[in-house]
Amino acid sequence: MKSDFFQFQAQTSPHPLAIEIKKAKGSYIYDTSGKQYLDFVAGVSANSVGHNNPRVTEAIKNQLDTYAHVMVYGEFIQKPQVELCKLLVKNSPKELNSVYITNSGTEATEGALKLAKRVTNRFEVIAAKKSYHGNTMGSMSVSGVEKQNAAFRPLIPGVNFIEFNNKEDLQKITHKTAAVILETIQGGAGFIEPKDNYLLAVKNRCLEVGALLILDEIQTGIGRTGKFWGFENYNTTPDIIITGKGLGGGMPIGAFIANTKHMSLLKDNPKLGHISTFAGHPVIAAAGCATLKEIDQHKLIESTLHKENLIKKHLNHPEIKEIRGKGLMLSAMVDTPDLAAKIIHKCMDNGLILFFLLFEGCAMRITPPLTISDDEIIKGCNIIKKSIDEVLS
Numbered sequence: 001m002k003s004d005f006f007q008f009q010a011q012t013s014p015h016p017l018a019i020e021i022k023k024a025k026g027s028y029i030y031d032t033s034g035k036q037y038l039d040f041v042a043g044v045s046a047n048s049v050g051h052n053n054p055r056v057t058e059a060i061k062n063q064l065d066t067y068a069h070v071m072v073y074g075e076f077i078q079k080p081q082v083e084l085c086k087l088l089v090k091n092s093p094k095e096l097n098s099v100y101i102t103n104s105g106t107e108a109t110e111g112a113l114k115l116a117k118r119v120t121n122r123f124e125v126i127a128a129k130k131s132y133h134g135n136t137m138g139s140m141s142v143s144g145v146e147k148q149n150a151a152f153r154p155l156i157p158g159v160n161f162i163e164f165n166n167k168e169d170l171q172k173i174t175h176k177t178a179a180v181i182l183e184t185i186q187g188g189a190g191f192i193e194p195k196d197n198y199l200l201a202v203k204n205r206c207l208e209v210g211a212l213l214i215l216d217e218i219q220t221g222i223g224r225t226g227k228f229w230g231f232e233n234y235n236t237t238p239d240i241i242i243t244g245k246g247l248g249g250g251m252p253i254g255a256f257i258a259n260t261k262h263m264s265l266l267k268d269n270p271k272l273g274h275i276s277t278f279a280g281h282p283v284i285a286a287a288g289c290a291t292l293k294e295i296d297q298h299k300l301i302e303s304t305l306h307k308e309n310l311i312k313k314h315l316n317h318p319e320i321k322e323i324r325g326k327g328l329m330l331s332a333m334v335d336t337p338d339l340a341a342k343i344i345h346k347c348m349d350n351g352l353i354l355f356f357l358l359f360e361g362c363a364m365r366i367t368p369p370l371t372i373s374d375d376e377i378i379k380g381c382n383i384i385k386k387s388i389d390e391v392l393s
Contacts, residue, residue: 001032017348024051027372029353037348040380041355042369045219045329048246049294050371056249059290063283073101073279080285087292088257091228093237098263101255101280101288105218105244106134108254109181111266111274112240113138115258116179116212118265118273123157126173126180126211128164130189132358133181133216133242142181145188145359165195170205177211179240184220184230188358190333191325199236212239218254222246222291223301223370225327226308233326246370249291251284300370304328310374311366314381319388323366330366332384337361339391346387352380 001020020032027050029037042048049056063080070076085099102108117123127133127142134140140149141156149155162169164186173180180202186192199215206213215238220230224246227233231241239262244254266273295301304327311330312323322333334340340362344354357363368380 019348026050026052027369027376035351037351037353038376038380038383039353040366040368041353042367043250044245044355044365045224045367046245046248047250048222048224048370049249049291049300050369051250053249053291053294053371055294056251056287056290059286060251060283063286066282068283069278069281073276078280078282078285080282080289081280084280084285084288084292087289088243088255091292092241092257095237095259096241096257098260099255099257100263100266100274101253101285102244102276103254103279103281103284104134104252105216105242105254106136106139107276107279108218108242108244108256109133109139109142109216110136112214112242112256112258113142113179113181114274115240115256115262115266116214119212119262120178120210122176122178122211124174124176124178125159126177127159127161128182128186129161130164130192130359131181131183131186131216132188133183133218148358164189164192165198167196167198167201170201173202173205173209173211175209177206177209179212179214180206181214181216183216184234185225185325185329187219187329188360190357190360190363191329191331193324193326194234197235199231199234203236203238206239214238214240214242216242218242218244219246219367220326220329223295223304223327224329224367225325226301226305228301230326247288247291248284249287249294251287253284253288295370298371304370307372307374307377310377311381314378315384317385317388319392324363325366328366328368328370328372331357331360331363332366333362334364335362340364342391343384343387346391347383350383350387350390352383352387354384 022030022032088099129144131144144161221243241257324331347354355365
C-alpha cells in the first residue's frame with residue numbers, strides 16, 4: 001500500500017510520515033505491523049474525544065440507519081442539524097445565536113468573510129501577519145505568510161495585515177474596514193497567545209469604526225484551551241465565531257456563528273447568498289452532537305487546564321526552552337528546526353506521535369485528545385525526554 005500511496009495519492013509535503021494505519025482507539029493509533037503509537041496530535045486537534053469514541057461511533061451508525069444526505073443545506077428540517085446548532089448556541093455568548101454549519105473550517109472562514117462584507121457593505125479586511133485561516137482562496141487571502149501565498153496570487157483584494165499583539169497597528173483598522181479576522185491564539189505561528197488585553201483592544205477599535213471582529217476558533221474552540229471557546233480566556237466576545245476541527249469528533253465539519261439579524265442577510269438580496277450541498281450533513285452533524293455531549297458529560301473542559309499543568313510539570317528537559325499555548329493546545333520549543341524534526345521522528349520510532357507547526361520550525365505540536373489520561377500524558381512526556389536524549393547522543 002505504501003507504494004500505491006506515493007504513486008496514486010496527491011502529496012502535500014515532500015516527506016510525509018507515511019505510517020500505514022490499521023486502526024485507532026482512544027489515545028492510540030496502530031500501524032499494519034501492530035506497532036502502537038500514543039497520539040499527542042489528535043489529527044491536528046480534530047479528534048477531541050479520542051479515536052473511535054463509542055458515543056460518536058454509535059451516533060454515526062444510528063444516523064446512517066435513519067437517513068444520510070437528503071437535501072441542500074437549509075431547506076429540509078433535519079434533527080441532527082437543528083440539535084447541533086442549538087448546542088453551539090447554548091455554549092456561545094447570548095448575542096451569537098445563529099449557526100451556519102459548513103463542511104470544514106476553511107469554508108467557515110469563507111462564510112464569515114462574506115457575512116462581514118454583507119453586514120457592513122465594506123470590502124476591506126484586516127488580518128494578522130503569520131496567521132492561518134485555511135487553504136481556499138479567500139481563507140488564504142487573509143492568511144499572513146507570503147511564502148505560502150506567493151505562488152497562488154492574485155488572491156482576494158482589499159486585505160491588509162497587522163502584527164499580532166501590536167496595539168499601535170490597530171490604527172490601521174478604519175471606517176473602510178469590514179472586519180478584522182484573527183486567530184484567538186495564533187496556531188501556525190507557534191501558538192502565540194494574545195497579551196495585555198490585546199483582543200479586547202481590537203474589539204474596542206472595531207466598535208469605534210463599525211467593523212466586525214471575527215475570531216477563528218477552529219483550533220482553540222470546543223474545550224481545547226480550558227473554556228468552551230478560547231476567547232473566553234481573554235475577556236472578549238467576537239461578532240462572528242469560526243469553528244471546526246474538534247467539533248466533529250474526527251469527522252469533517254466547520255461552522256460560523258453570528259447574530260440572527262446579521263445571519264439573515266445571507267438569505268435575501270441576493271437569495272442563496274451562501275449555499276452548500278453537503279454542509280450540515282446529517283451523519284456529520286450527529287457526530288458533532290455526540291462530541292459536544294461527550295465533552296459535557298465527562299467534564300473534559302474542566303480537566304484540560306489540569307492536563308496542561310501536568311505536561312508542563314513532566315516535560316522538563318534542558319533542550320525544551322519554552323512551552324507555549326494554553327490547555328491542550330501546546331507547543332514545545334527547541335533551539336533549531338533541525339533539532340525539532342529529529343526529535344519528532346525519534347518520538348515516532350519510540351511510539352509517540354508529535355507533529356510540526358506550519359510556520360514555526362522550532363516548535364513541536366502537543367495537542368492530544370481531551371480524553372487523554374494523566375498516565376498517558378506522563379508516558380508521552382517521558383518518551384519525548386528519552387527521544388531528546390537519544391537524538392543528542
